[in-house]
Amino acid sequence: MNNGILGKWIAAPETDRGFGSERCDSAPHFRREFEYEEKFEHGRVSISGLGFYELYLNGRKVGDRVLDPAVSDYLKHVRFVTLDITDYLRPGRNTVGVILGNGWYNPNTAEVWNFLTAPWRDCPKFALKLEIDGRTVLESDETWRVGKGPIVFNALRNGEFYDARLEVPGWTGDRFDDSAWPHAVRIAPPGGEPVEQKQPPCRVLGTFPAVPTGKFDVYDTKQNMAGWARITVEGEAGAEVTLRYAERLTPEGDLSAESQDVFVKSGEFQTDRYILKGGGVEIWEPRFTYHGFQFIKATVSGSAAIRKIEARMVGTAFDSVGRITMSEPDLNRLQAMTRWAYRSNYVGIPTDCPHREKNGWTGDAMLAAETGLFNFDPAASYLEWLQILADNQRPSGQLSGIAPSGGWGFNWGSGPAWDSVLLSMPADIYLHTGDDTAIRCFYDAMKRYLDYCESMATDHIVFFGLGDWCHPDREKMCPVEITSTGYYYMDAQLLSEFARILGRPEDEKRYGMLAEAIKKAFNARFLRKNGRYGTGSGIGEFTATGCALYHDLVPGEYKQPAVEFLAEHARRINCACDFGILGAKYIPRVLAEYGHAELALKFFTRHEFPGWAYWIDLGMTTLGENWTGNNSRNHIMFGDLSAWFYRYLGGFRHEWERPGYRHLRVRPFPVIASCIAEYRGYVSDWKVEDGEFVIQLSVPSGCTATLAMPDGSVFELESGRYQRSCRLP
Structure with a gap:
């Protein structure tokens, strides 16, 4: 109609x-x-x-x-x-x-x-x-x-x-x-x-030269991206140019579609063809497809010569709202890789990768949501993608692991650690913008989902779904019932908070009580000695304890022992990434929140496998799907580190009591030499010299900020530019 x-x-x-x-x-x-x-x-x-x-x-x-x-x-x-x-x-x-x-x-x-x-x-x-x-x-x-x-x-x-x-x-x-x-x-x-x-619409966001490598008709764009090639060619009518795309080369220098062409079962994967009409120079680029690639293999059949190949970067045309530059080159490189991965994985919807799947995986979107909001302005796009997820919800409340879905992904590929995007993304939008539209629009869908989880729970513990995906050693992955129940608890808490915002006291009470019941059951089942969490097998306790602390499930008397366990374990393994995509968000955030930001940084700057900086040494220009770099090299699911940079180095924090960016709490952690972070007109520019922390903070017009200094002093600031300093403790 x-x-x-x-x-x-x-x-x-x-x-x-x-x-x-x-x-x-x-x-x-x-x-x-x-x-x-x-x-x-x-x-x-x-x-x-x-x-x-x-x-x-x-x-x-x-x-x-x-x-x-x-x-x-x-x-x-x-x-x-x-x-x-x-x-x-x-x-x-x-x-x-x-x-x-x-x-x-x-x-x-x-x-x-x-x-x-x-x-x-x-x-x-x-x-x-x-x-x-x-x-x-x-x-x-x-x-x-x-x-x-x-x-x-x-x-x-x-x-x-x-x-x-x-x-x-x-x-x-x-x-x-x-x-x-x-x-x-x-x-x-x-x-x-x-x-x-x-x-915002999808647009061509940039044009980059593709340089011949001199081998196998391969061209190198120097950057992994989403998009397509534009060719300039001249030759006789009927000559054909075939363009194939990939993000890696074989050791010999030929194009490699390894780990990329495994799921598309018919047709030619990531391939464009152009047949010349003849009569002069011809310029062409495709319209109705896109690819994920760094390398292009251009082969000619017939009499024709390629004059030029350019890479056309394509994606949703978000406004940029944040920039951050840090004193550590590795951190700047990882920030650039994250921005490229995010843009490559937002072509109309949030996706897992721009080549192999192009699917709107809910877990990837959830883990990268705040990175998107710190760097760009995706709130309207998030809202429309959430509508796809809600439209696809079954009457039982069950959600698919991908949105859109033609019917796949309900009985594998979903679960609370993925499905929770239905609640966490509206919360992220609300905190960053003050807009409660997503909360209002999808409130009933959220209730159906919590009802579904209740129906699937045994004594308030849920056992379904994917867990700490892409751990470097699958045998050591945290048991799924821990991470799934952690997100189940988070969802109940969020729904209670949303009910408060919308003025629904009965729901606020109901889901608040459900959250408390889940918390009690979680601790009864998973809390071990000395604040550790797990199933008793010793497997996955690092992520499990991080999960408990991240979701605020740990009773007060056990918090410090739990944090000490995380810190000791991190030091013992030399900050090797002993976690998958869920722990990659839990562990760095929890360590920073509890006074160990310097340890969190070491996970990011670790050049040995498994570590984020290991990807730099592999020559990657976007983030990987797993720590080895052997699968996709353009995934966003390990991308919360950019939000970590803005939150703990830039210092930008949002508050439930004053949502949006008209007021921010600014609390930088001076664990590097300097940082310049910009976010929606705020500028946090600080450095450490001779044991003194000096910050210049700009607060945009119509906004206010609470500046919390490392020595504990606090300043309430109106719009303007300020300088404050203190000796480091």
Whole structure:
């Protein structure tokens, strides 16, 4: 149902719509002319083109958006965008053109997550309404004409094939004869409610030279990223350029798709093809796919020469709100790697990796959420992704481990340590922005999820889900019932707090009591001697104790022994990363909170395996999926270290009592020589010289800050620039 927002849904005639079919038709080209003779002040168009679309008006592409719109659960919500077209309109005859790609809506190659048989799947379709000065002038309907073009294949996880010989010159302008093109056909809507996309669009965020390595036709961009190649080529008609993408090379210098092409089961993985039309220099880049890569292998069949290859970095066009520079080069390098990994893994939705999967894994999103909020402004994008997760929730309250999901991920790949993003991400948004929209929107879904966890619990302990994933030694991974119950407790606490914020005292009491019951059961089952936590096997006690402290599950008299155990264990193993992705957040944060920030830093700067800086020595430019660097080298799930830098070195803290960034508590830990951190207009610029801590703090207009110094002194500050100093204890 369109509710008057859009026109009719239309598609190309005779399009294959077989459920589970791997057929890929040529990307359809739609066009329609209209006359408008009156003077005008403003024009706009609202369009939903599924899976992806490109819109043209009078021969020009409208805007610079790519891979638009962002994916949704199409059975529940369908995103449309509204674009200003005033500068594209002209008096008299105007021509509108639309190209459609498959994207997430029509997955047409096989993979292990079963998107090929997603319940929403159908052929590409679109609905459009064009208005001038508030009056509807054009809508999508059966009067539109449809033709074929040069995009002969496109698949999100595979690539795009383009035959330039099939280009149709002038089709987006007037005086083009489309009489041989058939009319579009009316088609059923996707099923979901049309909602306007508010998050920033995907765009080309940067262009980088790809340099020939001199071996195997391979080009090096020097940076792991999400995006595609743009080629400049010259040759005879029919010559073909094949582009393959990967993030690693073989020892001999050839392209290596090791650990990347394992889940896509049909078609060519991360491959684009371009067939030349001949007659001069040709420049091309794909439209309806993207890849994860540092290296590009460009091979030529026929008579043609590649003049230039460039890497086009693609992602959601977030504003940047934070920067941090530290006195330690390793920390700066890790910060840069984290920002690149975050951007590579936000192309419309938060993903695990930009190559192998491109899936919206909930655990990865949860662990990186605050890193995103310190560096960028992703709150609107988080909100729309959470809507996908909530739309996909089962009536029982169960959640999938990926969002979107075509039905995969409910019975493996989820669990409280992943599912908790439904509550933790709204909390992060609230603390960083003061906006409670996500809390209000998904409150009922949160309650259903807590009810589901209660139904799965045995004496308030939950045993399902993934645990401390990607531990360097799987045999030593913390038992899942510890980490899952820790997040179950966190969720009950958060829901009680959300009930307080929304003025629901009965829920506040109910979930507060549930949290206390979980805490009591957790300690009865897992608290060991001397403040350690575990199952009694001795396995995973480092992460288990970190989990208990991080979630504030430890009784007061056991906190100091628990912290001492963490510190002693860290020193004993020389700060080797004896944890997976959950412990990678617990341990550094807990150590810093309890006076051992210098120990936490040693995990980050450890160059031996397993350690974050080990990835630097491997030549990686983004973060890894595991400590060895043998699997994906562009994952964000170990990326909370950037939030750690802002929180404990920059000193920026948010408070539940005063959410948002209009007031911050600033408490830097001077465990390095200096730091300059910027966050939403605040600047924390400090250094240590001869045992003295000196900070210059800038507080933006309309904001306040509480500055807590290392010697315990506290200053309440209005907007302005301040300098304070103290001797270090």
